[in-house]
Amino acid sequence: MLSKLPLLFLLPLTASLAQTTSQAPQPTQSVATLRAHTQLVVVDVVVTDKSQNPVRNLKASDFTLLESGQPQQIKSFEEHGDPSGTAATKPMPVNSPGIFSNYSPAPSDAVNVLLVDTLNTPVTDQIYLHDQFRKYIKTAKPGVPTAIFGLTTKLLFLQSFTSDPELLKAAIDNKNIAHSPLIERVTGGNTTQSADQMSETVATSGVTAQPGSTAFMQQVIADLKQFDAQQNSFQSQLRAKYTLDAINQLARFLSGIPGRKNLIWFSGSFPLDVLPDGSINDPFTVVASSEAEYRETTNLLTRAQVAVYPIDARGAMTSPNMDISQSTSIYLDDAKRFNADEVKYHLTAGAENLTMLRMADDSGGHAFINTNDLVDAINKATAAGSHYYTLTYSPTDSKWNGNFRKIQVKLQQSGLNLAYRRGYFADDPDISLQPHHRSGKASATAAPPVDPMHVAMMHGAPDSTQITLKVRVLPTSKARETDVAKGNTLNPSSDMKGPYRRYAIDIAADPYSIHTEQASDGNYHAELQFLTYVYDRNGSLLNMESDPVRANFSPDLYKQILHSGLPYRQEISVPLKGDFYLRVGIHDLVTNRIGSLEVPIGAVKDLPPLPASAATETPAAPSPEK
Structure with a gap:
């Protein structure tokens, strides 16, 4: 008591x-509203013409909103965007000595957050990314506040909201952005594994010439392939876990800032699912899925009104198997290996691109893949999120059963492009946001879950602003x-x-x-x-x-x-x-x-x-x- x-x-x-x-404007989808048993769904809509220019001065009557095919009544409608592009950051309230707050002031319109992901980006591509980022700072529209985060095996808060180009340059050059310990080079390809090294050793040493040694060495090599595959699967899962945990933490930080947030994510991405590997004895030991964690991430992004704009930092990609500097004698010893590596490269690259596309689509952003002009991609991402409309509605279906509900937004005008989140999981907002339990047998290489409170209490972590x-x-x-x-x-x-x-x-x-x-x-x-x-x-x-x-x-x-x-x-x-x-x-x-x-x-x-x-x-x- x-x-x-x-x-x-x-x-x-x-x-x-x-x-x-x-002093802080309250978001439309507030906790107080939820406790009043009037569930509001917030949908931010970016409308552009054929030249990707924002379309302004639309009215609520121009929009039609549907959920799971059923028309919904628009409860509120608002247009956002500063035509001059110079929205000012609200001043931080002055506290007395000894008093501190996690309140974060931000511009009244959409804000931009840059996430530099070195965890999932090869070192060679990081050099190109830094060069492109410096070019962007030189040409960026003045007066637009931007925050910068880094991602290694944890989320790094590099720079709070600022429009000072010198501070932004210093943030991107931060020495704490270490290279990834879980990825060495481009996706897929003929990276030599321990099984390859053993195969080359056996082929050059003449070990198999000894009676009875052939079957034994084949079993050793098969076991090493199994080990290599499980290690690769575990590393992929760690990358997925670290990345989703970081984006979750970022969403918790941004949730206290009202309005739309544009998260521009520079990354080589990661696969959400690890598929069976037919080249090893037990193909299903490497199978893993991050779908439950991904669902939690999309829920947090939705409630924080964060739209994700992934930019593939690797640029336009070609198969590394064609690069003679990457080749080894493994293709000479195994003629089928080249085809296997080609298939693996395209499957993995496709899975990584799919992660970017899904996250963009599910949050109302846009993915930029296979482009070498990263500066242009950044400019397009910031421009796309600088002007938007916010629509809210109370679903006619009041049952919060956890099912996915598809959202459709239509305009009376034709020939315009609409970007918005395509749906949400109907999870009760007043119950725990813990990840859903997985069904079925867990993978032998599954990465352990992370307690979000443990992450939020780490030294140097961004302030969590949900409360x-x-x-x-x-x-x-x-x-x-x-x-x-x-x-x-x-x-x-x-x-x-x-x-x-x-x-x-x-x-x-x-x-x-x-x-x-x-x-x-x-x-x-x-x-x-x-x-x-x-x-x-x-x-x-x-x-x-x-x-x-x-x-x-x-x-x-x-x-x-x-x-x-x-x-x-x-x-x-x-x-x-x-x-x-x-x-x-x-x-x-x-x-x-x-x-x-x-x-x-x-x-x-x-x-x-x-x-x-x-x-x-x-x-x-x-x-x-x-």
């Missing part, structure tokens, strides 16, 4: 949270302590040592982003988790506090929380000497929505401690679950 919220906490923190929330947070971080006193605060858990693999200083983490979360249910007794209930992590400058986790919470609010208290924010306090111990960072997060365990932010201890360590009364008084917060 919650106690009364202290006035000291209420005024500087939760009141400013309410101010920040009111808006306002956080006050202040020392509880100037005292040096030899023991960590009660409830803290030290990482056993770290060498963190005292003396420590204790900090109070006062959290105010946007209640409209949190799922609550009213019970028969009239009280409101929520299932939450509050976390605070301590990291050193190298990103090593040192200390943490994790509190699962079962909240129980009376109607009067819930009304107060809707006005001032949902508060919670944690205390965390940090070593006195060194550079450290706090990662603060909240997790809605019912809907899987997340809010997180990062605070450098250097920004708060010299601030005046909390007054004694505030340090000993617990803010209005649910008690941790025992």
Whole structure:
């Protein structure tokens, strides 16, 4: 049960949270609307003419909207787009010292986010990509804010929204964008595997000339082929997992920014499905599917209003098997190998292109494949998303059964091109967004799943904005302590040592982003988790506090929380000497929505401690679950 919220906490923190929330335009598809049992589907539509120029000044009466073939009534209609292309970024609200927020200001119109994917792009193509990107910065329309992310085995936040070309250049040249450990060169081809090396060794050493050795060596080579195929399958799955996890995390970051977001994804892509390999003894051991994870990704992109514009960073592709510099003696030893590698190359390239096409089609974007002019592709992607129409409707079919529902948008005018997401999965928005369970036997090479909260709480990760947070971080006193605060858990693999200083983490979360249910007794209930992590400058986790919470609010208290924010306090111990960072997060365990932010201890360590009364008084917060 919650106690009364202290006035000291209420005024500087939760009141400013309410101010920040009111300053940010609310997306049409809001959580509050969903809880009111009026489910709205948001559809952004880009309309262009034959020359790919945006078509302006259309009216709602020009559009016809259908779901699964049934006409739908358009509830709201809005045209977006700044003709000058110079939409300004809203200023960040000014917070008092010690107060931080994951609120992210953005232009009032669509924003552009560039994702540089080195995980799925061969090194040689990365060099060309960087060159093309620099050319784009020189010719980009001035005044258009852009954010840049990188993707290795994790998502890297390289540059927040800016139109400064020097900052954009510095971001793309960031040394943290490492080469992929899971891909060495172009798709498919005759990359020599351990089985190939063994075959060449056997052929040149004369081992098979010995009696009885031929069958044995053939079995060894077959086993090595099996191993190679399973390793390749596992690496493909890891690439898919890392990529989808990163896009999920990016969608959570962008969900707090109202309106349409254009995600321009530079990549060599990845296959969603690994098919049976007929060249090995057990073809089905390599079979794997990322369809469940992909479904979660498209759901998150849909709810965050993100349209994906994949650009194949490899440009126009030809078979690497024709490149003599890539060839080895394996084709001389095995005449059928060339044909097999050609088939494999075209199948894999087709599967990777299909991933790009599907993601673009499912999100309302457009894929750019087999083009060497990446600058032109970027310009077309940014131009396509700069002007759009937003239509919303309440589906006539109110059953949320998880089935896919096809969306169709038609215009009275002919000869125009329409880009929009082609459907959605009718999953209940008020239930968990955890990936759907796979049916059937799992692959022997399946990659392990990743907890989205674990990813959101990583040091240096982008703030998750599905739940808006306002956080006050202040020392509880100037005292040096030899023991960590009660409830803290030290990482056993770290060498963190005292003396420590204790900090109070006062959290105010946007209640409209949190799922609550009213019970028969009239009280409101929520299932939450509050976390605070301590990291050193190298990103090593040192200390943490994790509190699962079962909240129980009376109607009067819930009304107060809707006005001032949902508060919670944690205390965390940090070593006195060194550079450290706090990662603060909240997790809605019912809907899987997340809010997180990062605070450098250097920004708060010299601030005046909390007054004694505030340090000993617990803010209005649910008690941790025992």
